[in-house]
Amino acid sequence: MVSIEASQLRQIHNGLKSPNFFFSQALRDELGVTVENPLSDATLRHHLEHFDERLDAWVAESPNRIFVDHILGPRNSIGGVEPRDILRHFVPNEAVYLFRGEEFDIQALVNSVVELVPRICECLDRREV
Numbered sequence: 849m850v851s852i853e854a855s856q857l858r859q860i861h862n863g864l865k866s867p868n869f870f871f872s873q874a875l876r877d878e879l880g881v882t883v884e885n886p887l888s889d890a891t892l893r894h895h896l897e898h899f900d901e902r903l904d905a906w907v908a909e910s911p912n913r914i915f916v917d918h919i920l921g922p923r924n925s926i927g928g929v930e931p932r933d934i935l936r937h938f939v940p941n942e943a944v945y946l947f948r949g950e951e952f953d954i955q956a957l958v959n960s961v962v963e964l965v966p967r968i969c970e971c972l973d974r975r976e977v
Contacts, residue, residue, distance in 0.1 A: 879967045886956040895947045896936075906935070906948065 881887070895902055906915060910933055916926050919937040923946075926934065931949030938945050943955035 878971055879964060881964070886953065886960045891950070892945060892947065892952045895950075899935075902935070902948070906933070 912930065912933060914929060915933045915935055916929050917935040919925050919934065920940065922941065923939055931946070934946060934948065936947060943953070945952045945954050
C-alpha cells in the first residue's frame with residue numbers, strides 16, 4: 849500500500865525523535881526535503897501503525913457500536929454509517945484515504961515519493977564516485 853511505503857520514507861525523512869536524528873537531518877538536507885513535504889505528516893502512518901489504539905478509542909467514543917472497515921470505493925459506498933464509524937476507506941477515483949472521517953491526500957504522498965526518486969538516485973550516484 850502506498851501510504852505504508854510513503855510512511856517508511858517519512859520515518860527516514862523525519863526521524864526527529866529517533867537516535868538517528870542527525871543522520872535523518874543530513875539526509876533531508878542532502879535530498880532537499882522540507883518540513884512542508886506531505887511525507888512530514890505522520891498522522892496517517894500513526895493511525896495505521898497504531899490501529900489497535902484507534903480501535904480502542906472507537907470503542908470508547910462510538911455511541912452506535914457499528915463500524916465499517918476496509919472499504920475500497922466511492923464515498924457513497926456505504927450508507928447509514930457515521931464517518932467516524934468508517935475506519936479505513938480508500939476512494940480510488942479521488943486518491944483519498946479516509947480514517948474515521950479524517951481525509952488524507954494520497955496523491956500528494958505519491959507525488960512526493962515520485963519527486964524524491966531522482967534525488968535519491970543522484971545522491972547514490974555521487975556516493976559511488
